[in-house]
Amino acid sequence: MTVVFRAEARRTDVWQRIGTWLEGHQRHIRRTQWSMAAVYGALLVVPALLPLPDHTATLWNNVTRFAQFAFWGIWWPFVLLSTALVGRVWCGLLCPEGSLSELASRHGRGGAIPRWLQWPGWPTIGFAGTTLYGQMISVYQYPKPALLILGGSTAAAVAIGFLYGRNKRVWCRFLCPVSGVFGLLAKLAPLHFRVEPDLWSAHQRSGRPPGTVNCAPLVALKTMRGGSDCHMCGRCSGFRGAIRLARRSPSHEIIYVAGEHPKPWETVLIVFGLMGVAAGGFQWSASPWLISAKQTVALALIDNGLIWPLQATAPWWVLTNYPAGNDVLTLLDGGLLVGYIVATALVAGTAIMALLAAATACLGGWRAQRFHHLAQALIPLAAAGVFLGLSAMTVTQLRMDGIDLPLLLPVRAALLALATAWSLYLAWKISGLYAVSSLARGGATASVAAALAVADAGWFLLFWLW
Numbered sequence: 142m143t144v145v146f147r148a149e150a151r152r153t154d155v156w157q158r159i160g161t162w163l164e165g166h167q168r169h170i171r172r173t174q175w176s177m178a179a180v181y182g183a184l185l186v187v188p189a190l191l192p193l194p195d196h197t198a199t200l201w202n203n204v205t206r207f208a209q210f211a212f213w214g215i216w217w218p219f220v221l222l223s224t225a226l227v228g229r230v231w232c233g234l235l236c237p238e239g240s241l242s243e244l245a246s247r248h249g250r251g252g253a254i255p256r257w258l259q260w261p262g263w264p265t266i267g268f269a270g271t272t273l274y275g276q277m278i279s280v281y282q283y284p285k286p287a288l289l290i291l292g293g294s295t296a297a298a299v300a301i302g303f304l305y306g307r308n309k310r311v312w313c314r315f316l317c318p319v320s321g322v323f324g325l326l327a328k329l330a331p332l333h334f335r336v337e338p339d340l341w342s343a344h345q346r347s348g349r350p351p352g353t354v355n356c357a358p359l360v361a362l363k364t365m366r367g368g369s370d371c372h373m374c375g376r377c378s379g380f381r382g383a384i385r386l387a388r389r390s391p392s393h394e395i396i397y398v399a400g401e402h403p404k405p406w407e408t409v410l411i412v413f414g415l416m417g418v419a420a421g422g423f424q425w426s427a428s429p430w431l432i433s434a435k436q437t438v439a440l441a442l443i444d445n446g447l448i449w450p451l452q453a454t455a456p457w458w459v460l461t462n463y464p465a466g467n468d469v470l471t472l473l474d475g476g477l478l479v480g481y482i483v484a485t486a487l488v489a490g491t492a493i494m495a496l497l498a499a500a501t502a503c504l505g506g507w508r509a510q511r512f513h514h515l516a517q518a519l520i521p522l523a524a525a526g527v528f529l530g531l532s533a534m535t536v537t538q539l540r541m542d543g544i545d546l547p548l549l550l551p552v553r554a555a556l557l558a559l560a561t562a563w564s565l566y567l568a569w570k571i572s573g574l575y576a577v578s579s580l581a582r583g584g585a586t587a588s589v590a591a592a593l594a595v596a597d598a599g600w601f602l603l604f605w606l607w
């Protein structure tokens with residue numbers, strides 16, 4: 142037992158030392174951030190100035206193909222994965238948008254943060270809006286849409302940084318379209334900056350100087366209990382002798398912290414955003430239902446003498462329009478694409494919400510707090526689904542260059558099965574906090590299992606059936 146305890150203490154010290162190292166090497170971190178910003182800028186701007194790659198272009202001989210793979214094949218899926226593994230390290234140590242926004246805030250107007258900007262729905266609306274718009278203009282396939290969406294987001298981050306806060310990341314905390322998703326995934330990370338309330342109080346009583354720390358994403362350090370808002374920058378490591386980088390169970394925050402302050406917008410993001418809009422965004426181009434719908438609508442339009450929606454197109458920044466590559470969406474295509482994604486979000490989201498409501502009812506009648514807490518149990522599967530959807534892009538791009546990844550389907554099945562089992566375990570544990578009987582707990586968990594089956598069905602259709 143003593144041996145186990147000592148081994149544990151040594152491991153804990155390693156994490157604490159890493160936190161202390163981060164705190165003492167902020168200058169190095171900033172240099173890394175500027176290097177990252179330079180690479181990011183080059184990969185974003187240069188391909189948009191070059192002609193589109195022809196069929197002989199590969200990842201290894203064409204900047205545009207390489208940038209496409211770097212952004213959507215590597216960066217996006219693996220930033221999501223890293224957030225679930227080590228928290229928001231990407232945000233705090235590497236993200237060019239965050240560092241540029243903080244730099245602008247250092248030299249900007251320093252205004253007070255207005256109330257409208259603090260509305261908790263922005264990250265959810267931003268995520269759904271950019272996902273939908275990205276599909277309309279084929280952001281994963283072409284450099285100009287990537288420049289428009291990512292560059293536009295960076296410009297907005299700098300503008301918000303310039304206008305509000307001093308040395309802060311107001312954009313990242315309240316407006317970034319992916320901050321909501323990162324915040325959800327960080328709850329699964331087995332690492333976090335832990336605040337020890339006893340040590341904090343002891344420091345206050347000791348009469349030692351309080352000291353200061355600049356937490357750029359505006360986390361209330363004293364009351365921080367989870368990793369959702371923390372960017373893992375390490376600046377507060379050792380603050381008042383009460384904060385340190387530490388290990389935790391990857392299920393701890395969802396079971397024991399997430400239920401204390403229910404966040405309805407997080408529920409909307411999980412259910413309608415990740416399991417709805419994002420899933421629909423990955424599915425539409427492979428869906429035979431969309432093809433049938435298009436044939437039906439096209440025939441109906443022709444029968445009524447309305448030909449123009451089948452022929453009219455829009456500029457590339459409204460709907461995909463690359464005639465040279467034979468890749469053009471008509472107004473009918475665009476309308477059906479948006480309709481498909483919205484319909485997927487509404488159908489899957491409503492079914493999942495109804496099953497979560499049934500699970501809540503099993504626990505002794507309607508309680509909004511329990512409903513939102515149960516929704517948090519879905520995070521592992523929601524995250525795994527989005528990772529698989531994005532990594533399908535990695536697979537497609539590698540396949541274009543003749544590289545086939547082995548065991549793709551078994552790995553996908555294993556990941557979905559593991560994530561489903563983890564979500565189910567979380568639902569069981571959360572239900573246990575509220576249920577008055579085993580029957581109630583079992584009923585609630587079974588309802589959440591049905592909600593998970595709805596989400597799994599979408600991935601089954603995409604990866605195995607279509």
Ligand code: SF4
Nearest residue numbers: 356371372374375377
């Ligand atoms: S709480 Fe703030 S200062 Fe501390 S590591 Fe997280 S982001 Fe950095």
